[in-house]
Amino acid sequence: MADLQTSLTPTILATASVTGVALHLFLFKRVEVDKRPVSTGASFIVAYFLLALALPSLSAEYNANLPWALIVAGLAWWCLVLSLCVSILIYRAFLHPLRKFPGPFGARLSKFWALNKVLETKCGWYRILDQLQQQYGDYVRTGPRELVIFDSAAITPILGFASVTGKGPFYDSMETSVSTTRDHAFHRQRRKIWDLAFKQSLADYAPRIEEFTSQLLSRIARDGAKGPILVNEVCIHYSYDVMSALAFGDPMGFIQGDSNAVANSVLNNIQNGVDAIGLLLHVPWLMGMLTTFSWAIGPMRQWNEYSEGLVELRKKKRDPQPDLFGHLLDNTDDTRSGRSLLNSECRLIVGAGSDTTATALTFIFVNLALYPQWLQALRDEMDPIFATASFECTRSRPVLDAVIQESMRLHPSVFFGSQRETPAQGMRIGDMYIPGHTIISIAGYQVARDERNFVRAKEFLPERWYSQPALILNKGAYMPFLVGPFNCAGRNMAMMELRSVVARVACEFDITFPPGMDFDAHDYFHRVKDHFIAGAPAQKLVFSKRVKD
Numbered sequence: 001m002a003d004l005q006t007s008l009t010p011t012i013l014a015t016a017s018v019t020g021v022a023l024h025l026f027l028f029k030r031v032e033v034d035k036r037p038v039s040t041g042a043s044f045i046v047a048y049f050l051l052a053l054a055l056p057s058l059s060a061e062y063n064a065n066l067p068w069a070l071i072v073a074g075l076a077w078w079c080l081v082l083s084l085c086v087s088i089l090i091y092r093a094f095l096h097p098l099r100k101f102p103g104p105f106g107a108r109l110s111k112f113w114a115l116n117k118v119l120e121t122k123c124g125w126y127r128i129l130d131q132l133q134q135q136y137g138d139y140v141r142t143g144p145r146e147l148v149i150f151d152s153a154a155i156t157p158i159l160g161f162a163s164v165t166g167k168g169p170f171y172d173s174m175e176t177s178v179s180t181t182r183d184h185a186f187h188r189q190r191r192k193i194w195d196l197a198f199k200q201s202l203a204d205y206a207p208r209i210e211e212f213t214s215q216l217l218s219r220i221a222r223d224g225a226k227g228p229i230l231v232n233e234v235c236i237h238y239s240y241d242v243m244s245a246l247a248f249g250d251p252m253g254f255i256q257g258d259s260n261a262v263a264n265s266v267l268n269n270i271q272n273g274v275d276a277i278g279l280l281l282h283v284p285w286l287m288g289m290l291t292t293f294s295w296a297i298g299p300m301r302q303w304n305e306y307s308e309g310l311v312e313l314r315k316k317k318r319d320p321q322p323d324l325f326g327h328l329l330d331n332t333d334d335t336r337s338g339r340s341l342l343n344s345e346c347r348l349i350v351g352a353g354s355d356t357t358a359t360a361l362t363f364i365f366v367n368l369a370l371y372p373q374w375l376q377a378l379r380d381e382m383d384p385i386f387a388t389a390s391f392e393c394t395r396s397r398p399v400l401d402a403v404i405q406e407s408m409r410l411h412p413s414v415f416f417g418s419q420r421e422t423p424a425q426g427m428r429i430g431d432m433y434i435p436g437h438t439i440i441s442i443a444g445y446q447v448a449r450d451e452r453n454f455v456r457a458k459e460f461l462p463e464r465w466y467s468q469p470a471l472i473l474n475k476g477a478y479m480p481f482l483v484g485p486f487n488c489a490g491r492n493m494a495m496m497e498l499r500s501v502v503a504r505v506a507c508e509f510d511i512t513f514p515p516g517m518d519f520d521a522h523d524y525f526h527r528v529k530d531h532f533i534a535g536a537p538a539q540k541l542v543f544s545k546r547v548k549d
């Protein structure tokens with residue numbers, strides 16, 4: 001080992017430290033490395049080995065002593081990584097353009113602050129946001145380059161059709177589809193296909209929805225005769241069957257109980273895996289790693305293989321019923337990337353349409369058990385319509401739609417505040433300037449429960465949607481299906497399912513809590529989990545056959 005005066009080691013360690021700072025200033029600050037977690041991680045590992053290989057040729061000091069070369073390479077690597085981290089932390093804490101926005105100190109430094117809060121609250125990020133709004137106001141810094149906004153005046157500038165924002169890095173962490181692409185031109189073109197597909201197939205699809213609802217009514221009558229029913233389960237079975245029929249041409253067979261073992265296992269894995277999504281959506285680079293390695297992760301691989309098998313079967317079907325898949329197939333190139341897009345969009349249909357609808361239905365049934373006067377109001381509206389056999393789930397009805405909307409206002413199916421990124425030059429929202437490359441989202445859950453937007457905002461008052469419009473101060477704050485160019489493509493389809501099930505179940509069954517149960521609504525809704533889609537706590541309800549007078 002050379003003595004300190006002749007050794008190159010101090011120079012190498014100093015250079016590594018300066019390189020760490022330079023890496024931050026010239027690369028990490030400018031490039032979205034979250035997009036490339038695997039290659040970034042791999043580059044750091046490769047850097048160590050390159051250094052270890054290069055050192056012996058730099059000086060006899062290392063050539064003569066290879067273990068020493070490995071140690072110095074390791075020390076240099078740590079100097080680089082530590083100086084990079086220190087530079088990042090100092091910048092985030094004191095120099096970042098978002099430094100004037102209020103928020104918890106830990107959140108400025110790293111998204112691990114949010115991750116920790118999600119763990120602490122068992123996926124209750126929306127409850128953390130409630131606290132943050134109370135403490136810091138309408139614009140809160142929740143991450144190093146992230147703001148959550150509680151001001152409804154920001155909805156149109158951020159989410160509207162003329163918005164200058166783009167989708168945020170979260171969307172890169174998933175496979176490409178109409179929902180996840182950050183390429184606006186591609187989205188516009190693909191979204192046109194989806195919109196046309198729904199426009200052409202919705203009316204054809206209505207009788208199929210009614211068929212599934214009939215199956216659901218039989219299931220509820222059968223199981224309900226034995227005792228209280230786990231409402232989450234029947235709603236999930238219904239929505240997965242409807243969506244898989246839409247995506248693959250056939251239901252998975254959950255409502256009637258004839259699903260196969262793979263379908264059961266896929267459903268279980270999806271339900272068990274959702275908590276992980278609640279965590280990972282705060283650290284998209286980790287989510288991206290999971291997507292990259294999905295071939296090696298059993299449950300993800302199983303779902304991919306199973307859905308791709310169903311897509312192949314659907315492609316070979318002769319004279320299939322008209323549905324969304326048919327339209328997507330006709331409008332997707334038969335190339336490698338086209339096939340991959342089609343597969344991922346079939347999974348998207350099930351992913352975007354199943355748990356969302358199931359959660360909405362579960363909350364509506366819980367609300368009907370809580371507020372029996374609205375079960376009666378539904379019957380008063382729907383009985384005459386069913387008596388003349390003129391019910392169509394494509395048509396809105398004042399009370400029916402009001403009950404659905406009010407339930408979704410207070411208890412939305414999607415908690416995720418659709419992530420956006422400001423353009424390089426930043427943007428203005430009223431007097432507020434938001435710097436460029438800031439990740440922003442609107443806290444939809446809080447905005448919909450804000451007294452500035454709805455009178456008696458935390459109360460379940462469906463009448464605000466038809467007979468008492470004065471209870472709505474700002475209709476734009478209601479956005480369970482999002483608004484703007486990336487709003488829900490399946491909104492009309494979802495409303496058809498919700499109308500069909502809610503109207504028919506309400507007219508056929510009394511819905512109550514199990515005898516002896518002292519249902520605590522505050523506790524129940526406090527236990528809702530936020531894992532992108534809201535996870536409704538398990539709840540049993542009694543569905544007893546209605547005795548008509």
Ligand code: HEM
Nearest residue numbers: 179349352353356357413414418481482486488489490494
């Ligand atoms: C109650 C049921 C539903 C609710 C509450 C709901 C809500 C939403 C929300 C909030 C978004 C925006 C997500 C984001 O910001 O990233 C979205 C997007 C989307 N939803 Fe739904 N959804 C429902 C049902 C459905 C159904 C049945 C389908 C049918 C396949 C569907 C298809 C989609 C698609 C394709 C997108 C992406 C649209 C785009 O980015 O252009 N959804 N949905």
